[in-house]
Amino acid sequence: MTETPLNEHQSWSGEWWLPHDHENKVPGVLSFSPKRGLLLRLIGGWPYSVTRPGENGSTIITDELQSWPVVLGLGDGKFISLLSVTVATARTFHIGRMLDGPDKLDLRASVALVGVHMDDPHEAAFTGASAHIEEMTVWSRRSGVDVTDFFGPERDLSGTIELRHLDPSRVVMGPLSARLDHHAWYPYTDQTRAQNLTHVREHQGISFEHKDPQTFEYWLDLLGGMADLMSLSTLRACGIISMRVFMPPTPEAWNADDPRRDQPHEITVYRVRVVKPKPGEKSLSLRSYVLTLDDVPFEELLPRWLEVGDTFSAARSMILGLRYIRSGYVETRVVTAVAAAEAMHRALEPAPPIPPDEFKQLRRTLLETVSPERKAWLRERITEHANAPTLKERLLDLVERLGEAGRLLVHDPEVWAKAAKDARNHLAHIGSASSDLNHMHAVVEVTAGVVVLNLLHELGVPQERLLKAVNEHPDLSHASKLARRVLCDDDSIVIQLAAVGVSVGADEEPRNASNEAGAEPDRID
Incomplete structure (x- = not known):
């Protein structure tokens, strides 16, 4: 099997056409750039402006541009299907020929399938x-x-x-x-x-x-x-x-x-x-893995991952998004990390704090006690969705599920849960943020760590492996230090090390978080 890595530039020269217009083939070159994606440069082209009929048989050319689900081609002898194609640039040297097509047309595509022609991109093929x-x-x-x-x-x-x-x-x-x-x-x-x-x-x-x-x-x-x-x-x-x-x-x-x-x-x-x-x-290095097939066999892990990835899709997307895009405003990262934790707990479908029948009776009683003009206001606030754990209760439950590994990560569950709740609520409900960026950065790292450990727990990773990850993985061990030293203001480990003559390196100091895009604390990898 020939390797065709997506980090290399590729190009194909040939002819290109729309699925419903096989006779109108246009010469051009398709190129793939690892950074910029797929660009098809045509010498000529087909009409690209959206038109609508005008009065007296005229045609009005709007400022909207066409898009095409599929463009087909034969490049360097290979069948090629381009999906989700849009106009990048177009040039027409003669205004009177605009309805016939441009002299040059550059198109962007989201996907190229090399080796097949398909008219319907949604075909189960x-x-x-x-x-x-x-x-x-x-x-x-x-x-x-x-x-x-x-x-x-x-x-x-x-x-x-x-x-x-x-x-x-x-x-x-x-x-x-x-x-x-x-x-x-x-x-x-x-x-x-x-x-x-x-x-x-x-x-x-x-x-x-x-x-x-x-x-x-x-x-x-x-x-x-x-x-x-x-x-x-x-x-x-x-x-x-x-x-x-x-x-x-x-x-x-x-x-x-x-x-x-x-x-x-x-x-x-x-x-x-x-x-x-x-x-x-x-x-x-191997210490930078929190999960390998030594921990859970492939035959067990893959079915679990497909189920976990689907059940906790929102939490998975948000928490990995923090890894895929590591720079950005710390306020945005706080909201994302805490929302991921909340989504994780909601997907676990915990029992409501009040039995549903009792909650309905309580709601009915409350609505009967208020004046008619307040009933609509109260009814909107005590829907069945109100019978759910508070954010702090959700966060504490996520730590409790992890056992010793969760407590090792957050150091003091009550302190962390309150810090995460307050940081999110101040941003989402009050519209202000803490001026201590180091504190907000700690909330992000510790909360993200809690979600990661819960995903690993759902995958069947044993407790001893979770403990090892918190102790040894650069990110999780750093998050544990932030929980202890920044959120809980506990320097006891530093005092103990100093007492036995062990120097504390730069990695032991609290990291300075910044809300400037691109700022990222140093790490030992």
Whole structure:
């Protein structure tokens, strides 16, 4: 399988047309930029302004621009479908020809599917998908490379490198199945004037198959969810390096002895996501993972993740959003972190504080006691949604569910819950924020840590692993220090270290949070 990473520039030259107008083909070049996405530059084009009929048979050209669900093309001999296409720029040198189309037309597309023509972007046409995602190789805790070093009698260094193929890990979830695939390349040598350098390459990839064809968006969401799982496992934004979707095989198109008769059609996907992949950067150390397949086996973790990711989708999106976009105003981050915690607890569907029948009777009694002109006001404020835990009760319950790991993170649950509640309420209901940015930054980091630990808890991560994460992971251990020293004003650990002659490094000092976009505290990775 040829790797087509999304961090590299690509281009295709050819002809392009609209699905309903196959005869009107326009020459142009499609380019993909890892930062700017997909741009199709046409020499010519088709009408791009929205028009409406005027009086006496005239046509009015409005200032609105057309958009197209699909644009098709044949670029460098490959079928290409562009999805969600909009006008970037257009140039028309002769005003009288505006209705016939421009002389130059530049189009933006959100997705390019290389290897297929499809008129309907919502067609259920794909039976599988695969992706290569950052950090998945270390996360899998599997490797087919064995390295052995030898010291000779004269201390001469020699050794061996052995590469073997690993069978995939599989899990079946009803009509959907998943595989963790091991991809490896034969050793190859780069020869230069200075030296010979021999390489061994491997990586882990995720593949899905469904018994029934599904839409492209279905597979896109599934692969994006796996990138979210990597981001949760590392507490760092992880990008998709490459992705593909597959269509059913077409044996009727091949000779009886052709091996391609039974092979699914492979379609390469080009799309710019919020997190840009950087596959050439060094991987994180193992201590920077809060979850690997050593903690929960693949066969157990994947079904749980699909369920947890769906049940807690709002909390997952908000808390990972803080990882994907790490800069920004601290006030925005406070609201997002506390809202993620509240959404997490709501998704747990806790029992109401007052039994529903008793609450209805209480509501009826209260409405009977007020004057008629106040009934509407009171009725709007004591709906069934009012029979729910308070924000502080929700926060305390989230910590309690985590046991010792939760208490280790927040240090004092009551103090943290009050700080988080007050910070959110002052911003959302009063319209003012604390002037102590360090305190608000601590609320963000500690609250985000509580949500992360709850997601891991839902995935079946054992208590001892959660404790290890709080003690050792750079982000969670830092959040624990912020809870103790900033929220609880407890320097006891510093005093104890000083008493035994241990110096406290810069990482032990409270971090200065800033509400300037782009400011971010230092970390030890």
